[in-house]
Amino acid sequence: xxRFEPNLRIPGPTALPPSVRTAxxxxxxxxxxxxxxxxxxxxxTGMKPxxxxxxxxxxxxxxxxxxxxxxxxxxxxxxxxxVGVSIGSFGDRFAKxxxxxxxxxxxxxAEWGYAAAADEVRETVRATPGVKAVLxxxxxxxxxxxxxxxxxxxAVRAEAPDAxxxxxxxxxxxxxxxxxxxxxxxIVVTGSQKAWMSAPGLAMIAASPRAWAAMEQAxxxxxxxxxxxxxxxxxxGQTPFTPAIAVVYQVDEGLRLMGEEGxxxxxxxxxxxxxxxxxxxxxxxxxxxxxxxxxxxxVTAAWVPEDLDWKAFNGEVKRRGVVxxxxxxxxxxxxxxxxxxxxxxxxxxxGAISTLEFASLASGxxxxxxAAVAAAQVAALEAYGVAVPAAARA
Amino acid sequence: xxRFEPNLRIPGPTALPPSVRTAxxxxxxxxxxxxxxxxxxxxxTGMKPxxxxxxxxxxxxxxxxxxxxxxxxxxxxxxxxxVGVSIGSFGDRFAKxxxxxxxxxxxxxAEWGYAAAADEVRETVRATPGVKAVLxxxxxxxxxxxxxxxxxxxAVRAEAPDAxxxxxxxxxxxxxxxxxxxxxxxIVVTGSQKAWMSAPGLAMIAASPRAWAAMEQAxxxxxxxxxxxxxxxxxxGQTPFTPAIAVVYQVDEGLRLMGEEGxxxxxxxxxxxxxxxxxxxxxxxxxxxxxxxxxxxxVTAAWVPEDLDWKAFNGEVKRRGVVxxxxxxxxxxxxxxxxxxxxxxxxxxxGAISTLEFASLASGxxxxxxAAVAAAQVAALEAYGVAVPAAARA
Numbered sequence: 001x002x003r004f005e006p007n008l009r010i011p012g013p014t015a016l017p018p019s020v021r022t023a024x025x026x027x028x029x030x031x032x033x034x035x036x037x038x039x040x041x042x043x044x045t046g047m048k049p050x051x052x053x054x055x056x057x058x059x060x061x062x063x064x065x066x067x068x069x070x071x072x073x074x075x076x077x078x079x080x081x082x083v084g085v086s087i088g089s090f091g092d093r094f095a096k097x098x099x100x101x102x103x104x105x106x107x108x109x110a111e112w113g114y115a116a117a118a119d120e121v122r123e124t125v126r127a128t129p130g131v132k133a134v135l136x137x138x139x140x141x142x143x144x145x146x147x148x149x150x151x152x153x154x155a156v157r158a159e160a161p162d163a164x165x166x167x168x169x170x171x172x173x174x175x176x177x178x179x180x181x182x183x184x185x186x187i188v189v190t191g192s193q194k195a196w197m198s199a200p201g202l203a204m205i206a207a208s209p210r211a212w213a214a215m216e217q218a219x220x221x222x223x224x225x226x227x228x229x230x231x232x233x234x235x236x237g238q239t240p241f242t243p244a245i246a247v248v249y250q251v252d253e254g255l256r257l258m259g260e261e262g263x264x265x266x267x268x269x270x271x272x273x274x275x276x277x278x279x280x281x282x283x284x285x286x287x288x289x290x291x292x293x294x295x296x297x298x299v300t301a302a303w304v305p306e307d308l309d310w311k312a313f314n315g316e317v318k319r320r321g322v323v324x325x326x327x328x329x330x331x332x333x334x335x336x337x338x339x340x341x342x343x344x345x346x347x348x349x350x351g352a353i354s355t356l357e358f359a360s361l362a363s364g365x366x367x368x369x370x371a372a373v374a375a376a377q378v379a380a381l382e383a384y385g386v387a388v389p390a391a392a393r394a
Numbered sequence: 395x396x397r398f399e400p401n402l403r404i405p406g407p408t409a410l411p412p413s414v415r416t417a418x419x420x421x422x423x424x425x426x427x428x429x430x431x432x433x434x435x436x437x438x439t440g441m442k443p444x445x446x447x448x449x450x451x452x453x454x455x456x457x458x459x460x461x462x463x464x465x466x467x468x469x470x471x472x473x474x475x476x477v478g479v480s481i482g483s484f485g486d487r488f489a490k491x492x493x494x495x496x497x498x499x500x501x502x503x504a505e506w507g508y509a510a511a512a513d514e515v516r517e518t519v520r521a522t523p524g525v526k527a528v529l530x531x532x533x534x535x536x537x538x539x540x541x542x543x544x545x546x547x548x549a550v551r552a553e554a555p556d557a558x559x560x561x562x563x564x565x566x567x568x569x570x571x572x573x574x575x576x577x578x579x580x581i582v583v584t585g586s587q588k589a590w591m592s593a594p595g596l597a598m599i600a601a602s603p604r605a606w607a608a609m610e611q612a613x614x615x616x617x618x619x620x621x622x623x624x625x626x627x628x629x630x631g632q633t634p635f636t637p638a639i640a641v642v643y644q645v646d647e648g649l650r651l652m653g654e655e656g657x658x659x660x661x662x663x664x665x666x667x668x669x670x671x672x673x674x675x676x677x678x679x680x681x682x683x684x685x686x687x688x689x690x691x692x693v694t695a696a697w698v699p700e701d702l703d704w705k706a707f708n709g710e711v712k713r714r715g716v717v718x719x720x721x722x723x724x725x726x727x728x729x730x731x732x733x734x735x736x737x738x739x740x741x742x743x744x745g746a747i748s749t750l751e752f753a754s755l756a757s758g759x760x761x762x763x764x765a766a767v768a769a770a771q772v773a774a775l776e777a778y779g780v781a782v783p784a785a786a787r788a
Contacts, residue, residue, distance in 0.1 A: 025419025201638030244595030
């Protein structure tokens with residue numbers, strides 16, 4: 001039995017609000033019946049404004065990576081030229097999937113910690129005549145960097161008006177504005193365990209009319225991930241295969257809560273929590289990993305100081321109830337990550353920062369009690385547009 | 395708000411026991427942490443006796459159909475000769491998946507309602523020299539037929555000692571005995587929402603040493619469903635992609651309950667419930683769809699009588715709290731199905747039969763009050779080996 005509920009500060013799965021937890025514990029229903037049909041309709045319709053689209057959305061029982069695979073295999077044929085723009089582990093994964101299915105992938109790698117540069121994307125697309133698709137990561141969970149998708153999509157369009165633009169927004173969508181239709185994006189993938197405040201298990205995928213049309217020509221093999229089957233079943237209030245009903249309950253409830261809060265408030269809360277996390281970690285002496293100009297609104301990465309015994313420090317932090325994430329891939333052991341997405345509150349970020357401060361003091365690091373919390377408070381207030389007296393910032 | 399909990403008598407998802415429901419409502423944890431690792435280890439180890447194997451088991455966040463796709467794409471290469479033995483919708487699906495990925499599929503179709511005949515399987519395999527794999531369905535959910543896998547596997551082995559035998563046991567495993575290693579079966583797929591008493595969302599897949607070796611040669615493309623990635627991550631207490639944690643909680647709890655009850659008691663309960671369902675439906679005047687010699691232990695299908703207004707009748711049954719499943723594919727509207735797997739109790743089957751009896755009386759069908767329930771009771775008792783006095787059977 002747990003003595004307390006940890007402050008889960010990993011970049012997904014995110015903590016579940018109480019009513020979402022309750023939803024996950026509901027009894028099963030017939031997934032071919034009217035109650036499920038109503039729920040599916042609420043979800044697929046309710047997600048559209050967050051995608052910024054009027055096109056059809058599909059829901060598949062899979063992790064986000066299965067959603068990325070769906071984006072690839074539904075729209076391409078072996079031999080298709082693809083530009084894979086990567087700014088971290090998940091960008092590498094997206095490109096890898098395309099290669100596994102026989103696409104002719106040109107990688108464009110940004111230095112980890114930085115966003116992709118629109119002019120470099122434009123140059124690479126220009127140097128790839130006949131490019132079928134460009135793969136972009138909206139929020140790169142492994143580095144805590146958020147790409148400017150509107151700018152990158154415009155760069156692609158300038159050189160290749162017909163190229164499909166496929167975007168991994170597993171850890172971004174729902175937490176920040178996204179305008180798929182306005183930006184000319186063709187496929188966007190998101191996952192239930194991120195901004196949607198639910199357990200993992202469902203990927204939601206929106207496709208533009210151009211992408212839906214491309215699926216009729218694409219010859220990469222697919223069955224379970226065939227988006228057309230999901231769209232057609234959804235038109236009858238069903239999924240083509242038995243869905244993760246417990247998670248469907250949760251996403252339905254998560255979306256209800258998001259509707260109550262409203263998108264502007266959700267986005268502002270993520271901005272404020274991100275600002276607080278960056279300011280607090282900086283004040284604790286941690287060097288942030290991401291270029292400040294491209295810092296993610298949903299996860300903040302920081303370097304592990306060379307003089308810090310991370311395992312001991314993180315153990316102390318965890319004993320105090322704060323669960324952080326380590327680095328991934330080549331960043332394993334070199335960075336740590338603090339998630340702030342989904343149900344996150346300012347209180348949880350201040351709590352995490354104060355616990356890191358406490359652990360820093362306990363381990364003899366040169367920090368001033370309360371200073372990091374103060375910095376986080378001020379940053380959050382300023383993000384909310386609240387003027388903080390200069391005296392309070394000393 | 396629901397006034398009562400329905401008697402969910404569809405062949406999956408099955409009703410969740412109270413503690414499994416509670417497990418589904420738990421807060422999220424870090425899926426890269428020790429608590430998750432311990433849970434994954436319990437599940438993958440705890441499932442082995444039900445598979446009847448000492449080989450590695452993999453767990454993937456997907457519906458059962460994704461598990462079937464994993465069985466195909468991990469073991470085969472385009473052009474491989476495959477025999478797809480089908481006795482219903484799910485056998486057709488298994489063969490269809492192999493074809494989509496480029497296998498050279500020979501179908502062997504049994505008449506729906508019957509098991510596959512071992513001599514026909516043997517003949518088809520003999521007529522397919524160099525066959526790479528044979529696809530079998532253990533329990534065909536669409537028809538309520540259970541195949542004799544031991545006999546069919548022996549028939550395959552007699553003609554093609556090196557062929558891989560891939561078995562869909564999504565709706566069979568855990569409810570009835572299965573001896574994968576003894577029978578020489580190479581891949582077995584099951585799903586969380588069936589005998590495991592959990593929500594849908596996880597497929598568990600066991601592979602023989604021969605199947606694991608075949609994966610190194612197989613060239614069908616796969617990423618999300620690559621079983622080797624799942625096996626390798628599991629060796630480190632993880633999944634390669636974020637798992638459906640809420641469902642993992644449930645399967646962990648479901649397996650704990652199954653351990654308490656014990657496999658012999660679980661199998662006997664399914665035998666008794668199946669016998670009660672068949673006897674009760676027959677006594678109500680419904681003609682059973684499946685060959686009695688091959689009747690499933692987890693789902694019973696019956697013809698919709700030509701003189702019955704099924705929609706009205708089923709509506710009455712549903713209002714009384716019993717949820718049945720309709721037919722699938724070409725059997726839509728022609729049969730109905732009553733599921734008895736997972737958490738099912740004799741009480742639930744007797745309750746369903748008595749409600750069908752009640753609805754039959756209400757709709758003027760020629761039934762004797764209590765007679766169908768009596769038949770179901772006697773059948774269940776006899777399945778349990780309890781002698782019923784002849785007088786009680788009158």
